[in-house]
Amino acid sequence: MAVREVLTGPDISRALQRMAHQILERNRGPDGLVILGIPTRGVPLAGRLANAIAGIEPDWQVALGQLDVTMHRDDLARLPTRPLGEIALPADGVEDATVVLVDDVLYSGRTIRAALDTLTGLGRPRAVRLAVLVDRGHRQLPIRADYVGKNLPTAAAERVRVFLTEVDGRDGVAIEGPEQ
Amino acid sequence: MKHLLSAADLSREEAVGILDDAERWAATQGREIKKMPTLRGKTVVNLFFEDSTRTRISFETAAKRLSADVINFSPKGSSVSKGESLKDTVLTLGAMRIDGIVVRHSACGAPYQIAHSGWTDASVVNAGDGTHQHPTQALLDAMTMRRHLVEGDVRGQDLRGRRVTIVGDVLHSRVARSGVNLFRTLGAEVSLVAPATLLPVGVDGWDCDVFLNLDEALDVAPPDALMMLRVQRERMSSAGGGFFPSPEEYAREYGLDTRRLARLASHTIVLHPGPMNRGLEIASPAADGPRSVVTEQVANGVAVRMAVLYLTMTGSKE
Known part of the structure; x- marks a missing residue:
């Protein structure tokens, strides 16, 4: 198996810093922002993104949470039973907020579809945006990301692996694929 | 976990896992929209050969909050009152491609029999069998x-x-x-x-x-x-x-x-x-x-049954 390291730890930090600026630019400041990470690796990424935003806008009241989407997935009958994760919202919820969903890899778009359905049950945000560390293409649904760390053209047979210190002990993004 | 037949079958890790899941389902029950699409397209039959109010309604509520279709069965007004056997009743349900059977029966071991006799592929959840298990x-x-x-x-x-x-x-x-x-x-x-x-x-x-x-x-x-x-x-x-x-x-x-x-x-x-x-x-x-x-027991019953239906009825067959 061929493994290609495409992002290093510093690359990830720079990408998140840029995405934080983009989020603030588009939102015209930090008002009403709620950052929600999708388990597993979206959660630490959301934490880092919230930190980066707070670093730029020190007055921002950090609104960070996590959104497990298992209950709304469309592949529950196809895969082994998945453990449920936690849903944790900031104290003020998502009502009329600008929610930024954070995930590690955007691929088929089905996780984000489930996340949008999950959000519907929790309140009515003013807007929902999507931030992903890696967009690897091969979408199966009409979904796109608003903030992308890196666009990675991949073949469907390849696998994108994201490593984060909080979960895996190190930072990095690699593509695994069959030998050329 | 394909079936839940006896509390004695659960390991500590499985039992704690179900209770943790039940807490997560309970959190969904405080929302404005209590219904999740998790079991959409699945059919659950409440096969109650013994009278019950809270257990049957609790299972029915749990299944409906998970978007499953629920069919209630009671022996009065069914072919059981004409003498149909448990086997024929379950074979009938199997032919209708039921996904889950919640069974209460006065005979100890009836849920085990339904789960392991090859009469049906459905997941079986024991809702009380005789003096045996609940x-x-x-x-x-x-x-x-x-x-x-x-x-x-x-x-x-x-x-x-x-x-x-x-x-x-x-x-x-x-x-x-x-x-x-x-x-x-x-x-x-x-x-x-x-x-x-x-x-x-x-x-x-x-x-x-x-x-x-x-x-x-x-x-x-x-x-x-x-x-x-x-x-x-x-x-x-x-x-x-x-x-x-x-x-x-x-x-x-x-x-x-x-x-x-x-x-x-x-x-x-x-x-x-x-x-x-x-x-x-x-x-x-x-x-x-x-x-x-x-009354808390009743409320928690819905969450626990949501957790059990989720665990037994999702996941690919092998």
């Missing part, structure tokens, strides 16, 4: 106890070191059997209290303490959770069925009255699986008082 009741009791008796974050926690005292008609009680299995698995100490006539043969082989006198049990092993069982008159021939001299004497010796209620430790909770015989095994001040968690 695993979701034990799970909802454990969830209720964990919420009250474990401090801080309950997730991942068991009932280690807590004392559960189960009082009353142990002989006819599947709730007691399931409870002893599950509470022991979760690390709790269990006491059974009953007159000798209402203790099953071989109870000394069970993994728990047995008392014949309620006041002695409350003194020797003060409970953190006191579970009053229903006196199952329908399984007895007359008023006391010869199991005890009179309802008055039973209430005096084994009922939770105001005097015994006052003796309990300040943190002790009182559980009852329902339906309650007020004035017999439990007095109204105990049933309605601040220690009573009877």
Whole structure:
């Protein structure tokens, strides 16, 4: 198996810093922002993104949470039973907020579809945006990301692996694929 | 997990996992939109050969909150009253491609038979079989106890070191059997209290303490959770069925009255699986008082059953 390291730890930090600026630019400041990470690796990424935003806008009241989407997935009958994760919202919820969903890899778009359905049950945000560390293409649904760390053209047979210190002990993004 | 047939089948990790999942499902029940699409397209049959209000409605609520289609079956008005056998009834359901069967039956082992006879591919959940098992009741009791008796974050926690005292008609009680299995698995100490006539043969082989006198049990092993069982008159021939001299004497010796209620430790909770015989095994001040968690048990029942239906009915077949 061929493994290609495409992002290093510093690359990830720079990408998140840029995405934080983009989020603030588009939102015209930090008002009403709620950052929600999708388990597993979206959660630490959301934490880092919230930190980066707070670093730029020190007055921002950090609104960070996590959104497990298992209950709304469309592949529950196809895969082994998945453990449920936690849903944790900031104290003020998502009502009329600008929610930024954070995930590690955007691929088929089905996780984000489930996340949008999950959000519907929790309140009515003013807007929902999507931030992903890696967009690897091969979408199966009409979904796109608003903030992308890196666009990675991949073949469907390849696998994108994201490593984060909080979960895996190190930072990095690699593509695994069959030998050329 | 394809089926849930007995509380004795669950390991500590599985049981704690179900309780943790149930907490997550319970969190969805406080929202404006309580219904999840998790089991959309699945069909669940409530196959209840015995009467039930809360268990059937609880399973029906749980399945509907998960977006499953629910069909209720009772023997009255069905072909069972014409003499159809359990096998033919289940074969019929199997032919209709039912995904889940929630079964209550007066015969011990009927759910096991349905699950393992090859009559159907459906997931089977035991909702009470004879005097044998009622695993979701034990799970909802454990969830209720964990919420009250474990401090801080309950997730991942068991009932280690807590004392559960189960009082009353142990002989006819599947709730007691399931409870002893599950509470022991979760690390709790269990006491059974009953007159000798209402203790099953071989109870000394069970993994728990047995008392014949309620006041002695409350003194020797003060409970953190006191579970009053229903006196199952329908399984007895007359008023006391010869199991005890009179309802008055039973209430005096084994009922939770105001005097015994006052003796309990300040943190002790009182559980009852329902339906309650007020004035017999439990007095109204105990049933309605601040220690009573009877209505919480009902609410937690829906969450536990959502967790069990999710675990048994999702996942690819092999």
